[in-house]
Amino acid sequence: MKQIALTVNGRKVEAAVEPRTHLADFLREHLRLTGTHLGCEHGVCGACTIEIGGAPARSCIAFAVGCDGLEIRTIEGFDDDAVMAELREAFSAEHALQCGYCTPGMLIAARDIVARLPDADDKRIRLELAGNLCRCTGYLGIVNAIKRVLADRRKGVAAAKPATPLVSMPFVSFKSTNAASSALAAAAVPAAMETPKGGWTEMAESFTVHKPPAEVWRAFADLPMVASCLPGAELDEHDALNVNGRMRVKLGPIAASFAGAATMERDGAGMRGTIKGAGSDGGTGSRTRGEVEYALGLAPGGETRVSVTIRYSLQGPLAQFSRSGVARDLARRLIGQFAANLDAKLDPARAGASVGATQGLDVGALIWAWIREKFARLLGRPQS
Amino acid sequence: MKAAKFDYARPRDLAEATKLLAQGNGAAKALAGGQSLGPMLNLRLARPGLLVDISRLEELKAVSDGGDHWRIGAGVTHSRLEDAAGRMPGAEMICLVAAGIAYRSVRNRGTIGGSLAHADPAADWPLALAALGATVEIAGPKGKRRVAAQALMSGAFTTALDDAELIAGVTVPKLSAKARWGYYKFCIKPGEFPEASAAVVFDSARNAARVFIGALDGPPVALSGIAVAVAASGALPGAAEIDAAVARAAPSLDAVDRRLHAAVLSRALQQAVAP
Numbered sequence: 001m002k003q004i005a006l007t008v009n010g011r012k013v014e015a016a017v018e019p020r021t022h023l024a025d026f027l028r029e030h031l032r033l034t035g036t037h038l039g040c041e042h043g044v045c046g047a048c049t050i051e052i053g054g055a056p057a058r059s060c061i062a063f064a065v066g067c068d069g070l071e072i073r074t075i076e077g078f079d080d081d082a083v084m085a086e087l088r089e090a091f092s093a094e095h096a097l098q099c100g101y102c103t104p105g106m107l108i109a110a111r112d113i114v115a116r117l118p119d120a121d122d123k124r125i126r127l128e129l130a131g132n133l134c135r136c137t138g139y140l141g142i143v144n145a146i147k148r149v150l151a152d153r154r155k156g157v158a159a160a161k162p163a164t165p166l167v168s169m170p171f172v173s174f175k176s177t178n179a180a181s182s183a184l185a186a187a188a189v190p191a192a193m194e195t196p197k198g199g200w201t202e203m204a205e206s207f208t209v210h211k212p213p214a215e216v217w218r219a220f221a222d223l224p225m226v227a228s229c230l231p232g233a234e235l236d237e238h239d240a241l242n243v244n245g246r247m248r249v250k251l252g253p254i255a256a257s258f259a260g261a262a263t264m265e266r267d268g269a270g271m272r273g274t275i276k277g278a279g280s281d282g283g284t285g286s287r288t289r290g291e292v293e294y295a296l297g298l299a300p301g302g303e304t305r306v307s308v309t310i311r312y313s314l315q316g317p318l319a320q321f322s323r324s325g326v327a328r329d330l331a332r333r334l335i336g337q338f339a340a341n342l343d344a345k346l347d348p349a350r351a352g353a354s355v356g357a358t359q360g361l362d363v364g365a366l367i368w369a370w371i372r373e374k375f376a377r378l379l380g381r382p383q384s
Numbered sequence: 385m386k387a388a389k390f391d392y393a394r395p396r397d398l399a400e401a402t403k404l405l406a407q408g409n410g411a412a413k414a415l416a417g418g419q420s421l422g423p424m425l426n427l428r429l430a431r432p433g434l435l436v437d438i439s440r441l442e443e444l445k446a447v448s449d450g451g452d453h454w455r456i457g458a459g460v461t462h463s464r465l466e467d468a469a470g471r472m473p474g475a476e477m478i479c480l481v482a483a484g485i486a487y488r489s490v491r492n493r494g495t496i497g498g499s500l501a502h503a504d505p506a507a508d509w510p511l512a513l514a515a516l517g518a519t520v521e522i523a524g525p526k527g528k529r530r531v532a533a534q535a536l537m538s539g540a541f542t543t544a545l546d547d548a549e550l551i552a553g554v555t556v557p558k559l560s561a562k563a564r565w566g567y568y569k570f571c572i573k574p575g576e577f578p579e580a581s582a583a584v585v586f587d588s589a590r591n592a593a594r595v596f597i598g599a600l601d602g603p604p605v606a607l608s609g610i611a612v613a614v615a616a617s618g619a620l621p622g623a624a625e626i627d628a629a630v631a632r633a634a635p636s637l638d639a640v641d642r643r644l645h646a647a648v649l650s651r652a653l654q655q656a657v658a659p
Contacts, residue, residue, distance in 0.1 A: 019389075020389055022422075041385045041386075044423075046487070052492075056488060057489050058422075058489055058493075061423055062493070066418070127574055128488060131487025132487075169561060171656070172562050174593075176616070177591060179611040179612045180514070251542070253425075253432065253502075253541075283431055284428060329601035333539050
């Protein structure tokens with residue numbers, strides 16, 4: 001527990017809070033200020049919008065402990081506020097609410113619009129309200145209520161001058177010797193294909209190992225060595241064709257550790273194999289099943305071309321992130337890292353060169369890819 | 385949804401913050417505006433042992449005029465940059481980009497440094513700052529170092545920062561009076577992450593021609609061929625040329641996404657070359 005002291009609606013409040021308690025829960029459960037409503041609880045719906053330090057913010061993704069020393073104003077704190085009084089009247093007159101769940105957040109967002117954008121038109125009001133969801137009104141009444149207050153406040157005030165259009169200079173052509181370029185990962189690693197099939201995501205990748213196929217094939221039988229090339233993988237026990245182990249995944253703030261088992265099939269004549277496995281992550285409560293098919297072929301110069309097809313399905317919270325361009329990017333980098341490590345293991349002389357072949361992947365970052373398409377689209381999360 | 389348990393620390397200065405992160409040994413995570421990390425904590429996708437709250441560090445909040453550049457502290461919120469429109473000559477693009485991020489109640493808390501460190505491939509700052517040729521100032525236990533904005537992000541949610549490092553600020557070269565630029569993104573709903581985005585900057589005074597597309601699988605990608613061509617001609621390239629350049633820059637895009645990115649790039653370029 002952490003001791004905090006803050007001001008809520010002009011009143012000094014002291015309390016001991018768990019760091020994980022978000023501000024909305026603190027206001028509702030500790031202070032009984034239940035005018036702040038919780039909808040999505042991950043910063044999307046706007047129902048919990050309050051003011052922190054005089055500016056609208058989402059109280060579900062602010063932590064009470066982080067508001068120590070700050071001024072908080074909830075919907076209960078606007079009783080004597082002139083703009084809010086006008087908005088209350090206008091919301092009533094324009095039927096700007098039905099069930100009322102979004103209303104506290106709407107009112108605080110609306111007051112911000114009135115204060116900040118006195119000349120806002122219909123389109124601007126709708127844009128500004130995009131972060132507050134209402135499932136009853138279709139927004140028309142809310143937009144009209146805000147327009148009504150803006151119009152009332154404009155009465156008697158000289159019409160604002162239309163903004164002077166920016167005078168921009170004509171485009172001056174020039175011969176650029178300073179054009180930005182970026183090293184394309186795609187140039188080093190062939191494009192992957194990704195096709196979702198019945199809840200399974202499939203992607204194909206390939207890479208080159210600078211040793212002949214027979215040698216790479218033998219190396220692939222050495223499970224501890226193969227695992228040591230895969231960032232984040234750890235073997236607990238294994239025999240020739242079965243492994244128990246863990247795969248740590250770290251992607252930005254997301255971390256998971258899948259524990260599970262896999263079995264292997266190897267076809268020495270065709271130099272191809274299959275790995276089937278399943279695992280679960282206690283932390284996020286996610287489960288996965290997956291299958292890797294690989295085949296070795298002769299590449300120019302006596303080197304080995306390794307073709308890999310990965311199929312996986314994911315259940316649980318992390319599943320919201322699967323079937324994704326992000327997953328593809330990660331898988332590509334993971335395979336790049338694996339290939340570089342494998343090269344270095346098979347030929348220590350290549351150790352220096354192979355690090356550079358990882359396209360800038362931070363060697364310390366342990367990557368495995370079951371991550372979302374676009375966080376926002378699937379979770380409906382706003383951007384920060 | 386409630387976050388899993390974590391410990392919380394609010395360091396007094398940057399040095400203490402990096403020290404706490406170093407001691408965390410990978411289990412500590414910096415918290416700036418928390419507008420991306422907050423949802424991930426609530427969804428329990430992120431479960432750090434310790435949150436190091438840097439949102440109150442005054443030394444990260446300065447915006448200063450460096451003559452030929454603006455220096456923006458990592459802790460500066462999007463809304464502060466939005467509200468600085470008209471008062472930051474040479475940084476007009478910065479103010480416009482800031483105004484288009486998420487929603488006002490998110491912009492009031494979310495920070496430029498937090499967005500860069502989070503490294504969402506579809507976020508605005510990694511793209512805009514790459515196009516502007518900005519430099520990112522990184523503070524760590526061993527002192528400060530500088531990285532080009534376009535080199536900060538190495539993949540989705542992955543940056544050049546190590547566990548104990550923080551972004552201290554960004555330095556953005558001022559656009560000259562001759563500069564032309566464009567910024568365009570396509571979002572299904574206003575405030576959401578875009579499906580496709582593009583930022584272009586042409587500044588003959590600095591001999592800079594920078595064309596980037598974003599909202600890809602990984603970091604924003606530069607299209608230097610298009611940049612050189614547009615700088616020389618001052619005209620919008622043909623649709624086929626743009627399409628081919630996008631296909632080369634991001635070969636894993638499917639046909640629909642490629643057209644989307646090409647259309648978005650074309651609109652950004654149009655803003656820059658329009659009379």
